Amino acid sequence: EVDLVESGGGLVQPGGSLRLSCTASGFTFNSYAMSWVRQAPGKGLEWVSTISGSNTSAYYADSVKGRFTISRDNSKNTHYLQMNSLRADDTAVYYCAKHLVATIAFDYWGQGALVTVSS
Amino acid sequence: QTVVTQEASFSVSPGGTVRLTCGLSSGSVSTNFYPSWYQQTPGQAPRTLIYSTNVRSSGVPDRFSGSILGNKAALTITGAQADDESDYYCVLYLGRGISVFGGGTKVTVL
Numbered sequence: 683e684v685d686l687v688e689s690g691g692g693l694v695q696p697g698g699s700l701r702l703s704c705t706a707s708g709f710t711f712n713s714y715a716m717s718w719v720r721q722a723p724g725k726g727l728e729w730v731s732t733i734s735g736s737n738t739s740a741y742y743a744d745s746v747k748g749r750f751t752i753s754r755d756n757s758k759n760t761h762y763l764q765m766n767s768l769r770a771d772d773t774a775v776y777y778c779a780k781h782l783v784a785t786i787a788f789d790y791w792g793q794g795a796l797v798t799v800s801s
Numbered sequence: 802q803t804v805v806t807q808e809a810s811f812s813v814s815p816g817g818t819v820r821l822t823c824g825l826s827s828g829s830v831s832t833n834f835y836p837s838w839y840q841q842t843p844g845q846a847p848r849t850l851i852y853s854t855n856v857r858s859s860g861v862p863d864r865f866s867g868s869i870l871g872n873k874a875a876l877t878i879t880g881a882q883a884d885d886e887s888d889y890y891c892v893l894y895l896g897r898g899i900s901v902f903g904g905g906t907k908v909t910v911l
Contacts, residue, residue: 726905727890732898741898777846785898787837787852794846
């Protein structure tokens with residue numbers, strides 16, 4: 683059974699940093715791209731970033747490019763989202779998601795981690 | 802900037818049929834965008850319904866179906882049930898690792 687568990691959310695001041703983790707189980711982790719998707723309070727879902735299974739390619743939404751960095755450690759079945767220069771509009775629930783094939787479509791989701799950016 | 806469009810809301814009677822669409826601010830949606838659909842109830846993580854236009858994810862009832870209709874992707878719910886009341890999101894794959902979500906459609910069953 684596939685399971686994705688996020689951790690690392692919390693309250694951070696504007697301009698601060700936070701690192702989210704997503705630990706996976708139930709599938710061959712290094713064979714699949716992984717993503718982060720966020721949802722601001724009362725808003726829709728927004729794709730944030732994707733990393734390939736081989737850890738050779740990373741992709742970012744324009745809204746986070748230059749501030750967020752996605753990475754993965756295939757030996758730990760974990761991928762990460764390093765978030766720097768955080769702003770109030772980064773406040774959201776951050777979901778990790780597994781891709782079905784290549785970087786196309788999501789098939790499994792974590793339960794989400796809340797990130798609140800506020801002074 | 803590419804914008805993916807969805808209806809804001811729909812209402813359907815129990816047992817009825819509703820068709821949600823997913824379009825592009827400029828251009829047509831085709832299978833090349835690998836449209837996928839996700840269901841989300843308040844406070845819960847999304848659930849994958851459809852991928853690659855019309856393939857149902859494991860465990861998804863066959864009352865959910867996906868297609869291309871004209872220049873848009875579509876999700877049809879046939880025989881709507883009370884627990885289908887949710888927000889529904891489409892995603893289009895733009896290539897080069899980039900995915901874009903639509904704004905979501907709130908479906909009410911009453």
